[in-house]
Amino acid sequence: MCMCCTVRSFSFNTLPLKRREGVILRPKALGSQLAGRMTSSLGLSSFDDPNRESSDSHELDLSTADAAAQVVKSYFAYWNVRDMSSATSLFAPDCSYEDTQYSTPFVGRPALKSHLLKVASALPPTFTFVVDDISSSPSPNSKSLTSVGVQWHVENSGSPLPFTRGCSMYTVNSSNKISSGFDVPEPAPIKQGNVGLTLLSFASKIINKPARTLPLILTGLYTYVVFFSPYIPGATITELEPRTWNEVINLSLNFFLVAPVLGLPFSPVVHPGLEGIFNLLLSWAAMFSGFITEGIYESCEGDGEGDEIGFTAFAKVLVGMQFLTSAFFLPYLALREEYRGGVLEEEDVPRVYKLIGENKIVPAMLTSVGSFSIYWFLFGRPEFGGFQERLESLGALLSIDRVGSSFLVDLVVFGVFQGWLVDDDVSRRNGDKNDFGVAAAKFVPFFGLAFYFLTRPPLPTKNNEKA
Structure with missing residues (x-):
């Protein structure tokens, strides 16, 4: 049955x-x-x-x-x-x-x-x-x-x-x-x-929670607008130009701005505004690793090895978000497993995922990368001029660049939906949904989410519950 x-x-x-x-x-x-x-x-x-x-x-x-x-x-x-x-x-x-x-x-x-x-x-x-x-x-x-x-x-x-x-x-x-x-x-x-x-x-x-319709609809709109529509600049995915591939490769070589900061010889010159947007987006996508315990339930035998129902799916989503960001994030929000209540105990979480999702070093590092990306947008590569000058040159670049324009769309999507996973995460930890960090995660883009991960309560342990 x-x-x-x-x-x-x-x-x-x-x-x-x-x-x-x-x-x-x-x-x-x-x-x-x-x-x-x-x-x-x-x-x-x-x-x-x-x-x-x-x-x-x-x-x-x-x-x-x-x-x-x-x-x-x-x-x-x-x-x-x-x-x-x-x-x-x-x-x-x-x-x-x-x-x-x-x-x-x-x-x-x-x-x-x-x-x-x-x-x-x-x-x-x-x-x-x-x-x-x-x-x-x-x-x-x-x-x-x-x-x-x-x-x-x-x-x-x-x-x-x-x-x-x-x-x-x-x-x-x-x-x-x-x-x-x-x-x-x-x-x-x-x-x-x-x-x-x-x-x-x-x-x-979808029927049980009609609100899931919103990210589902936006998944379709996002896919059409970003990849196929004529409504944002640049060639569609079916007509990609060599310039687009070169841009993607150059941004990848300057991942997290390590190569340009160290002055490595292979580091290509890319507009600092585009580099800043790209690396802020990637650090934001990686920040969602704090929710990696999504979908882990009690082990059937109580041996501390959590079942990988839903969890495996979200781990794959996290990897996909580093490449296609919202194309993975939005459908996950629509189709993710229902939280069925109860507190998740630390012993039921595999060790590697505790290192990723429960370690305060990860959100601290990603906050630093995101903050430095904003700094780089404003002041990196002085040869691109002051704020007004680099803003104008970035606008000219984005007017013919579908990849760069899609980054802006992704930033908006993350800002709107970053709080959708917070309430369930608080419940799994037996935390307070009225806490300031919870509100910050829902309404303050990027930095609010980082603050929540740095201040949220840890997962309870079996020993604590017995005490």
Whole structure:
């Protein structure tokens, strides 16, 4: 039961459906009877703690089959509230889960949790499973296993969705852990897998948060205006001139202004205004590395190795922003994973990413580069004259230069959207959203973001939380 069948239901949710009778399972809404049965059958002191082991688990008030059914019910319940850590804790470490929308099964808890998190991030929280029927019996293949069959459908805010019925088969071992699962949703002509999930994720994120429409629309406008339109100076991307390539190479050789400051012999002479704009833009793009913990969630086994759901995507975006800046940044803002709440602990962040995203030296260095880029714009290369003279010559250059003009567009985009990731970052750190640094990051271009990274609270640690 991975809800991938909802790809079709989401796309064709135009038909009225008669509501099917069933039970929407949630951990807090299962009722005292179910909670008591779970406690007695699984040896739990609380339904909300499915991981706790019991030495009295052999003394069951329910039959083994009933206990197995309750385990599967609790899996559905945790799915409905998107608590994937608790959901996957109900599975055996070497479990195998087969979703027929995918060509290969998911083997092991980490692989299953990674898949569940990916699916959950693609679906609105209003999508819930409704159990229509559940049955359990001893497995014909092994005396130590119990087979559990579930018939279910999906609802959106209480309304049944078409084409979302399905059946799932589970096997539960003698330790009351799910050892295997097999989902059979309503048939699809092809195995949609990640393609269908990506389309569903795209649609649900826009519908769930209409504000994402803005960067999505601007992505299209940016791509057209910067690369193809006749509305900014210079040749389009399909008609690039040798002069454009030479300019890009020269700016790259003077990256972060190291070569011209040191007077290296290979350093080409470029207009200081263009160099200043280019290096301010690159230092600003690199400054977003402070958000590199975007999308890291708790490790399934609690081993301090964070799942790379969303995180890997943002790492790639950061690299892409060094080359095509807003062409990577804007679509990420529209399609990034939803923050699902909770505090991110330092132990769940891989070491290399702590060095990049949590080190105060990085924003301090990038602030210095950005500040020096502004200085270079105003005073670098004295042969280009005073402020008025160099401003006029820069204007003349930009009037025929698409690359330089696109840098100005990127600066505006960064200034407008740099604060979009701040609130989630504060929440992950259990910080104060009314802090001055948060406001600065949202409303003061570049330097406000740098100030936030230099003054924000560190990620909490497990030891601090226990204290």
